[in-house]
Amino acid sequence: MTIGIGLLGLGTVGAGVAAILATPAGRHPLVGELELRRVAVRDLNRPRPVELAAELLSTDPEAVVDDLAVEIVVEVMGGLEPARSLILRAIAAGKPVVTANKAVIARYGEEIAAAAARSGVYVLIEAAVGGGIPIIEPLKQSLGANRIQRVSGIINGTTNYILSRMAAEGAAYPDVLADAQRLGYAEADPAADVQGGDAADKIAILAGLAYGGPVPREAIPTEGIDQLDARDIAYAEQLGYVVKLLAVAQAMPSEQAMPGEQAEQLLDVRVHPTLLPKAHPLAGVNGVNNAILVEGDPVGQVMFYGPGAGAGPTASAVVADILNIAGIRQATGGRGTQAPLDPLLAAGSWRDCQLVESxxxxxxxxxxxxxxxxxxxxxxxxxxxxxxxxxxxxxxxxxxxxxxxxxxxxxxxxxxxxxxxxxxxxxxxxxxxxxxxxxxxxx
Amino acid sequence: MTIGIGLLGLGTVGAGVAAILATPAGRHPLVGELELRRVAVRDLNRPRPVELAAELLSTDPEAVVDDLAVEIVVEVMGGLEPARSLILRAIAAGKPVVTANKAVIARYGEEIAAAAARSGVYVLIEAAVGGGIPIIEPLKQSLGANRIQRVSGIINGTTNYILSRMAAEGAAYPDVLADAQRLGYAEADPAADVQGGDAADKIAILAGLAYGGPVPREAIPTEGIDQLDARDIAYAEQLGYVVKLLAVAQAMPSEQAMPGEQAEQLLDVRVHPTLLPKAHPLAGVNGVNNAILVEGDPVGQVMFYGPGAGAGPTASAVVADILNIAGIRQATGGRGTQAPLDPLLAAGSWRDCQLVESxxxxxxxxxxxxxxxxxxxxxxxxxxxxxxxxxxxxxxxxxxxxxxxxxxxxxxxxxxxxxxxxxxxxxxxxxxxxxxxxxxxxx
The missing domain is CATH 3.30.70.260 (ACT domain)
Structure with missing residues (x-):
């Protein structure tokens, strides 16, 4: 029994997903059950890194979502709209969704989660943070026993690449940025990366999962690396530190809840260039790599490290989510969309989270x-x-x-x-x- | 609707689990649904770090497994028997099992998985490898899209503590071992740790999950650190290396399968002291910390790092497994034990794995x-x-x-x-x- 996949977007990540689905040998056997049945693209005639039968392609993403042969909708087009509407459309049709879209999830995650709960479908987002690093599902499924004290991370590959080169070469920010753009590590419009917005999207998502309630994305104090002077990197080095763009979500002392109730959780969430002591676990994370450090009671410190972006790693995370949904469908004999949702995998909100005044x-x-x-x-x-x-x-x-x-x-x-x-x-x-x-x- | 937990063993890890269950506030709300209903101990009168009602305790572990109020059996007693038999007894009774027992899983994992599949219950083992580090579930659920090239890790905290101190102090192995025993980082009989057997248990488990088939535990070439000379650590240092006890499982070129069939997977699996270049991601892992590096196509390198042992971290992993089972039970309205198993979470075997001649x-x-x-x-x-x-x-x-x-x-x-x-x-x-x-x- 194969499972029909509809892909929204065939850019870097979409092509990576298609490439995995086309070569199942040596991967988990469920990969072989996944069948790419419809792909929404912007331009039918653009040359692509993967070969797909022409009849799979469509310029109408709504038609891909609505196609009866499509059982799981994979949104890798990026941007806020029409991505948000297409995700909601899939949910309304009772189709589970896999998305890599951190901007949509950080802003509309609550709306999407509520719609998903009503329809009884999963929306999985492993690829939205940390590229190929498994961090979303471990936060949801493997650390629930803990009181999370802090989640901190280097979660933007572009800025980490720039900072790593500034530190290694003593070079100035505009020069390294220009070089990173030339090499494809930074986009032509680098604002979302270098001003910290991308990292803020991602820490909003991580904090929401770690603390069990949505975090207001627009209220996160965010500072990028675009004002950073090479001199401060050099001085930090002499004082025993490296400078990284760090995203942090930290629990603040909150009022005690009544027995049986969950207390409101006060959080200090922020994104800014930060001096890390050279011995800090995150200090050695260089280039486009990402790492997320989770500190909790009783686990202590656990860290997740790996490639934070790129076609292969991000596609690895997207397909992992597809496999999870496919596995549940197989276990429930295709009744996956009607069965109630496993609260860990569905990761509903269970606590009110508020940001504190800085x-x-x-x-x-x-x-x-x-x-x-x-x-x-x-x-x-x-x-x-x-x-x-x-x-x-x-x-x-x-x-x-x-x-x-x-x-x-x-x-x-x-x-x-x-x-x-x-x-x-x-x-x-x-x-x-x-x-x-x-x-x-x-x- | 609370869920009844039966605990086999109340040593370090068992006490850690009991402590988490007794203090649910601030943790995932499902923790509050877990109720410790019966605990098997060896000696009723031994003083313990956690206070439990006397009527919970029993010296008869079979009675704990059989107790109708016990819905999930948690095996944290260690050793091969009676642990193996008790796990099989729970499975036969249709009760899902959570275990931290790497020795049993490495040797009897196939027997246990087959019994679990027949009974339709989950056996989850997150705590068996890497203490508090989420590695088992990420391997099962988050990396399935990949062809795994290599899994390597520092997965024994005792030997890593000893090696870290030998490197830092230039001290000899017997002196550091004696000190580690005094401080509680090594057991009175350190053989399983220092001769590499514990790491071999764990890499057998990791390899079985990464490559989709059981690996013959007793065939793994295993060398410990007990013959290691401080001089080699010093020479390695001068040449730009650190010495770590590394456990490795690596795919070898295998014959192509027929279309639709999974090829047999040839593996090179081994445990031995290894020189790592100082820039290697595992080289900076010191003390009792563990780290596991997974290399795959297309994800590249991802690493999982954290405390490899200890009551808190290991209990964090045990309770995570309990929560996963509790979540599925809640989603299926308690019919979790009758429903077919999600193949990712259940992690059945799907490929024949063979070790190559060294x-x-x-x-x-x-x-x-x-x-x-x-x-x-x-x-x-x-x-x-x-x-x-x-x-x-x-x-x-x-x-x-x-x-x-x-x-x-x-x-x-x-x-x-x-x-x-x-x-x-x-x-x-x-x-x-x-x-x-x-x-x-x-x-």
């Missing part, structure tokens, strides 16, 4: 100041921190070429963001401080 | 020779390798304290084991070679 969060900070080269400057800066109750780990003055000026780098201990902001305002007002040249977070 | 495998090798300190020795050794068709990467003579002798370390390129053995025999016959002091594999 003023009440606590972090370690890295601060680079341009100052006049005069005795007493470090003392004045130290006093500003002290008066705001901000404890300092180190203050280092670096040599600069510019005459008459100095650069001072401060790394704080973990301090409340409000206190840090207060110190920063006082420091900016110092006559000897010419500019706050950089302000980054530190783990 | 003579036809290929590896890089590290060889340390004690020789006389005479000109021409290196030339003679090089000639032996050349005549056997073994290509050499480096030959280095190290300083030794002993008068009149030298130590020569050779690292080969990847060569056929038979050729290497031929070269080794010729080298041993050289009058200037006093002894083959060490012979290790290199990645």
């Amino acid at each position: 003023a009440v969060t606590s972090h370690r900070n890295y601060l680079r100041l341009r100052t006049s080269d005069r005795a007493g400057v470090i003392g004045a800066i130290g006093t500003c921190f002290g008066e705001a109750g901000v404890s300092i780990q180190s203050i280092v003055q670096f040599e600069t070429q510019s005459a008459g000026g100095a650069e001072i780098v401060v790394i704080t201990h973990e301090v409340c963001e409000a206190n840090f902001r207060q110190a920063l305002a006082a420091i900016e007002a110092l006559t000897d401080v010419q500019a706050v040249a950089a302000c980054l977070r530190t783990l | 003579a036809v495998t290929s590896h890089r090798n590290y060889l340390r020779l004690r020789t006389s300190d005479r000109a021409g020795v290196i030339g003679a050794i090089g000639t032996c390798f050349g005549e056997a068709g073994v290509s050499i990467q480096s030959i280095v003579q190290f300083e030794t304290q002993s008068a009149g002798g030298a130590e020569i370390v050779v690292i080969t390129h990847e060569v056929c084991e038979a050729n290497f053995r031929q070269a080794l025999a010729a080298i041993e016959a050289l009058t200037d070679v006093q002894a083959v002091a060490a012979c290790l594999r290199t990645l």
Whole structure:
């Protein structure tokens, strides 16, 4: 009994999926049961890396979703619309959906999950985060015994490639970006990657699964790497750190729930360039690789590492989801869409999650100041921190070429963001401080 | 509707499971549905880290399995018998089983899987390999689209702790072992860990899942760390390597199957101390941590990292399995034990796997020779390798304290084991070679 697959999109990932389905030998035997029955493309005449029979192709994605021969809908077209509407259309028709679309899931995941629950179909999203790394299903199925303290990760391959090269070569951001675009590691319009939006989509999804409730995507404080100065990477290196674009979701102390009720979960979720100590498990993740670190009680730290993007890895994750649905269909004799959903695989929401105001969060900070080269400057800066109750780990003055000026780098201990902001305002007002040249977070 | 859990064993892991079940707040809501109804212990009066009502405890494990209130049997007693018989008894009674018992699964996995398929119940084993690291379910559910090329890992925490300390301190094996025993990182009888048997159990399980067929446990060539000389760790370090106890399962070229049939899969499976280049993803895994690297087409390299042992991490994996079964039961309205099994979660065997003769495998090798300190020795050794068709990467003579002798370390390129053995025999016959002091594999 073969299972009919309808593919929406035949770009990099779609072609990767088609290539796997066309070569089942040596893979899980269920791969051989999957039959590609209809493929929606934008342009019928575009040359493609995979050969498909012409009658499979259609420029009408709704027709692919509606096709009676299509039993599982695989959305790999990307973008918000028509992807969202097509996913909802498939669900309404009682067809399970596999999607790699992090932008849609991060924004409309709640709507889609509710529709899926009503129709009793699965919507699986392993490929939406971390490319080929199994992280979505492990979060749903393998870590449920834990109280999750933190999920942090390097989850954007483009920016990690750029940062890795900036660190290795001491090169400036615009130069490496241009080279990455030339090599195909960054898109012509790199905004979603370099400004952190893609990572914010993904951490919203991971946080929602780890903490059991949807996280408001648009409220996530997001800072990219497009303002990052090569100098800060070099200074960080000298101080024992590497700079990575980190996405973090962290549990904050929340009110106790009544017995039998789940408490609301307060979360600190954010995306920003971050100094990691060189010994940190995520510090050695370079190039287009991704890694996600999950910290929980009682598991401790577990890390998932691998290729964060690319046709093969992402297609591997898409087909894994298809296989999971196919396996359930086979077990239930094709009644999969009518049976109630396994709550772990379906991953419904079971807790109210709220983001906290950043003023009440606590972090370690890295601060680079341009100052006049005069005795007493470090003392004045130290006093500003002290008066705001901000404890300092180190203050280092670096040599600069510019005459008459100095650069001072401060790394704080973990301090409340409000206190840090207060110190920063006082420091900016110092006559000897010419500019706050950089302000980054530190783990 | 709560689900009744019967626990066989209340040692470290069992107590960890009981602790999670007793504190459901903040965990997945299904944890709150799990009720510990019966616990088999060896001695009713032994003090324990968890407090349990006296009426839950029993010294009769068969009574726990048979108890009508017990719906899922959790086997965490360890050892081959009575664990195997109790698992089979639970299956025969139609009760799904969760076990952390790698020794039983590595030896009787086929028998147990067949019985489980007949009874239509799940036997889940996430805790059997890698402690808290999700690796079993990801292998079953998330990588099925791939042709797996290799699964390699550091999967024994005790030996990794010992090797990490030997490397950091330049200490000798017996001294670090004694200290590890004192600190509780090694057992009084450390044989299963230090001789590699525990790692062989685990790689047999991983290989069986990755390649879809049972692997004959007793046929796995296994070498431990108990003969390892601190000198080889030091020399490896100078040459750019770290020494780890690596478990490897690797696909060998196999005959093509007829269309529609799955080919037999030839495997090279082994456990031995191995030199890893310092940049290798597994090289930085230290202490009691474990990591498993899976290489496949098209996913590339994915790695799973975390605490490989301990009450909390292992209990996290055990409860994850319980939750998966509970989730399916909830979805099927308690008919979970009667419904056909999802082939991915059940992970039946679908291919015939055979181990190859080690003579036809290929590896890089590290060889340390004690020789006389005479000109021409290196030339003679090089000639032996050349005549056997073994290509050499480096030959280095190290300083030794002993008068009149030298130590020569050779690292080969990847060569056929038979050729290497031929070269080794010729080298041993050289009058200037006093002894083959060490012979290790290199990645």
